[in-house]
Amino acid sequence: MNGSLKVAFLLLSVSVVMLPQSAIPPTLVEGVLSDTELGFRYTPPPDVQRIAKTMAMLEFSGQPRSYLGFDRNEYPGDENLNELRKTFDYTGYWLNSPPGASANTWIGKRARLQRAGFGFLALFNGRLYSELKTIGTAAKLGNADAQSAVVAARREGFPDGTIVFLDQEQGGRMLPEQKAYLSAWVDGVSKSGLRAGIYCSGIPAKEGNNSRVITAQDIRQNAGNRQITYWVTNDACPPAPGCATTRPPSPGLSGITFADVWQYAQSPQRKDVAGSCSGYSADGDCYARGSGEHRIDVDLNAATSADPSHGRSRE
Numbered sequence: 001m002n003g004s005l006k007v008a009f010l011l012l013s014v015s016v017v018m019l020p021q022s023a024i025p026p027t028l029v030e031g032v033l034s035d036t037e038l039g040f041r042y043t044p045p046p047d048v049q050r051i052a053k054t055m056a057m058l059e060f061s062g063q064p065r066s067y068l069g070f071d072r073n074e075y076p077g078d079e080n081l082n083e084l085r086k087t088f089d090y091t092g093y094w095l096n097s098p099p100g101a102s103a104n105t106w107i108g109k110r111a112r113l114q115r116a117g118f119g120f121l122a123l124f125n126g127r128l129y130s131e132l133k134t135i136g137t138a139a140k141l142g143n144a145d146a147q148s149a150v151v152a153a154r155r156e157g158f159p160d161g162t163i164v165f166l167d168q169e170q171g172g173r174m175l176p177e178q179k180a181y182l183s184a185w186v187d188g189v190s191k192s193g194l195r196a197g198i199y200c201s202g203i204p205a206k207e208g209n210n211s212r213v214i215t216a217q218d219i220r221q222n223a224g225n226r227q228i229t230y231w232v233t234n235d236a237c238p239p240a241p242g243c244a245t246t247r248p249p250s251p252g253l254s255g256i257t258f259a260d261v262w263q264y265a266q267s268p269q270r271k272d273v274a275g276s277c278s279g280y281s282a283d284g285d286c287y288a289r290g291s292g293e294h295r296i297d298v299d300l301n302a303a304t305s306a307d308p309s310h311g312r313s314r315e
Helices: 003-018 046-057 078-085 110-115 135-155 176-190 215-221
Strands: 067-071 090-094 119-125 163-167 195-201 204-206 212-214 228-233 261-265 299-303
Touching: 067 119, 078 110, 090 110, 090 299, 119 135, 135 163, 135 176, 163 176, 163 228, 176 195, 195 215, 212 215, 215 228
Parallel strands: 067 090, 090 119, 119 163, 163 195, 195 228, 228 261
Antiparallel strands: 067 299, 204 212, 261 299
């Protein structure tokens, strides 16, 4: 018996206990418990039937509830927030310029997004390997970037305890310089009253000798006792459902069981990784449902919280 049927069975059983057998109508509703299961035939009251139907629709499978969000490099525009909120619980929020951008269009928008009902994924663009040079330089840059992330988060109004995710764009096994940078950044953010997270790959990457490494696991294995929240990207199908917004999957189904956030679709569609995925537009982008003529392309995320960064201020 699956989870939803077990819940329905419990509800029906409770209603049976509360009624004497003589008071239960002798009729049988198709699909309800049989006389073999109960010892007599029983039709539950309409309110119990409605509850059981709702529970089945919610698919109580034992997986925790998952919340849908989006992220994109460019702010979607004030005029689109209400429509986007009909679909999404939270949004990515850049604290500095996104990869490949010369400016950050998200600056000053946190309060407006909160008023619209969004939670947050606060994100800071990290360094590429080519910028790190040496282990010593990498550690200094990590500390300096941590301070920049903290200043930006405070300036934008994010409260204490907000999780700021470092965007680790390059995947594979982390080299010594990358480890030094990540460690210094995490330590710097954690000392500030904020919390540290890392956005990184959850896809196995090929190494020599036919071995594979997953960046998220590699970072976690080398993090020591550091407390890090993981936002992983894996847009390969399966496990990703493609560009789909109806039922956000549990982050644990990404292949990284310790992930709190899973980016499961990207715009544009990565043909080498997500070529077999469905739901993308003919032009290769994943568009927000209901964005109409604006056609807002997004990356899709599933999280264990409607405010994954815990970035909403307590107003």
